[in-house]
Amino acid sequence: MILSKSLSLWSILCILSLLNSLVFILASPVKRRAYVPETKTFYLHLYKAKLSPDGFERVVWTVNGTYPEPTLVVTKWDRLVIYVINNLGVSTSIHYHVPNNTTFIFNFTVPDQSGTFWYHSHHLAQYVDGVLGAIIVKDPDDPYQNDYDEEVVILLSDWYHNETFTIELLFVSSNALLSFTFSIDEHAMDVIEVEGMMTKRYTIHRLIINVAQRYSVIVTANKLVSNFWMRADLQIKCYNAIGIEHLNPYVKAIVHYEGANYLDPTIKGWADNLNKKI
Numbered sequence: 001m002i003l004s005k006s007l008s009l010w011s012i013l014c015i016l017s018l019l020n021s022l023v024f025i026l027a028s029p030v031k032r033r034a035y036v037p038e039t040k041t042f043y044l045h046l047y048k049a050k051l052s053p054d055g056f057e058r059v060v061w062t063v064n065g066t067y068p069e070p071t072l073v074v075t076k077w078d079r080l081v082i083y084v085i086n087n088l089g090v091s092t093s094i095h096y097h098v099p100n101n102t103t104f105i106f107n108f109t110v111p112d113q114s115g116t117f118w119y120h121s122h123h124l125a126q127y128v129d130g131v132l133g134a135i136i137v138k139d140p141d142d143p144y145q146n147d148y149d150e151e152v153v154i155l156l157s158d159w160y161h162n163e164t165f166t167i168e169l170l171f172v173s174s175n176a177l178l179s180f181t182f183s184i185d186e187h188a189m190d191v192i193e194v195e196g197m198m199t200k201r202y203t204i205h206r207l208i209i210n211v212a213q214r215y216s217v218i219v220t221a222n223k224l225v226s227n228f229w230m231r232a233d234l235q236i237k238c239y240n241a242i243g244i245e246h247l248n249p250y251v252k253a254i255v256h257y258e259g260a261n262y263l264d265p266t267i268k269g270w271a272d273n274l275n276k277k278i
Contacts, residue, residue: 035075035077035140037075037077037078037079037109038075038078038079039078039079039080039081040072040074040078040079040080040081041081041082041083042070042072042080042081042082042083043064043082043083043085044063044064044069044070044082044083044084044085044119044133045063045064045065045085045087046061046062046063046084046085046086046087046088046092046131047062047065047087047088048060048061048062048088048089049062049065051066051067053067053159054159056161058161058162058163059163060129060130061088061121061126061129061130061131061163062130062131063130063131063132063133067130068132068133068134068155069130069131069132069133069134070133071133071134071135071136071153072119072133072134072135072136073135073136073138074110074135074136074137074138075110075114075137075138075139075140076110076111076112076113076114076137076138076139076140077109077110077112078109078110079107079108079109079110080106080107080108080109080110081105081106081107082105082106082107082119083103083104083105084098084103084104084105084106085103086098086099086100086101086102086103086104087100087101088100088126088131090123091123092121092123092126092131093121093122093123094119094120094121094122094131095122097123110137113137113196114137114138114139114142114196114198115137115139115193115195115196115197115198115214115216116134116135116136116137116153116193116195116196116214116215116216117134117135117136117137117196117214118132118133118134118135118155118212118214119132119133119135120132120133124164124165124168125164125165125168126164128157128158128159128160128164129163129164132155132157133155134153134155136151136153137196139198142198143198144192144198144201144218147192147218148218156180156182156209156232158176158178158234178234178235178236179208179209179210179234179235180208180209180232180233180234180235181206181207181208181209181231181232181233181235182206182207182208182209182230182231182232183205183206183207183230183231183233183269183270184219184228184229184230184231184255185228185229185230185231185255185265185267185268185269185270186223186228186267187219187220187221187223187228187255188203188204188205188219189203189204189205189207189217189218189219190202190203190204190217190218190219191203191204191207191215191216191217192216192217192218193214193215193216194214194215195213195214195215196214201218204217205270206270208235221255221257223257225257225258225259225260226257226260226265226267227254227255227256227257227260227261227262227263227264227265227267228254228255228257228265228267229252229253229254229255229265229267229269230252230253230254230255231250231251231252231269232251232252233249233250233251234247234249234250234251236249
């Protein structure tokens with residue numbers, strides 16, 4: 001991922017549960033701009049494909065053959081038409097049950113709400129196998145639109161080398177309802193949206209994210225040219241399953257400034273005492 005010094009907004013969509021206790025204050029209301037709604041049409045073709053999201057090849061339950069799945073970008077008040085074509089070999093459920101070899105059409109108007117959302121299967125554990133994606137609803141009157149230059153969608157999810165139907169009992173018995181702690185080394189984050197609600201801008205260093213939570217934060221890339229770790233650490237204290245020794249709880253990606261070398265970052269993460277690093 002290339003990060004220029006002007007990069008700002010990160011829309012974070014997370015695949016893990018329960019509303020965090022983050023305190024937020026609604027931003028001041030804004031007047032509706034003269035936006036002319038459009039009809040946005042998307043085709044979501046569900047089928048299995050062999051992919052290697054983390055370097056290990058396995059069967060992935062894909063949307064349009066990709067993982068992560070396509071991000072749907074619309075503006076509030078738009079008309080949204082989604083064709084779901086199910087060729088998974090089994091039934092699926094994306095808020096409506098869709099039998100195999102069937103096409104289902106969603107046709108609705110986006111309400112007066114904006115922010116980060118997600119679409120996903122509700123059938124068994126299919127979303128863990130890959131049937132999920134982001135929906136970004138733009139606001140023509142976004143009060144922060146002049147505070148960022150680019151938007152990047154990040155999806156967080158646990159990922160297994162087995163299809164979930166082979167590990168369902170372990171999944172249920174292991175308290176997999178784990179939270180991620182998301183952070184970017186040396187980069188504070190300003191929360192501006194929580195689950196479809198604009199908030200008063202509030203600065204944090206780490207963001208605890210549970211199943212299905214979504215946030216938008218502004219990250220200002222104003223450090224010296226270098227590489228930095230983006231971290232999504234699992235809270236393994238809640239994990240009580242056999243096989244924990246095979247779990248990778250510290251997922252990392254590199255935030256790369258243009259002009260930096262391609263070596264791994266050496267910068268350490270935020271400490272509990274934010275006056276020092278660990």
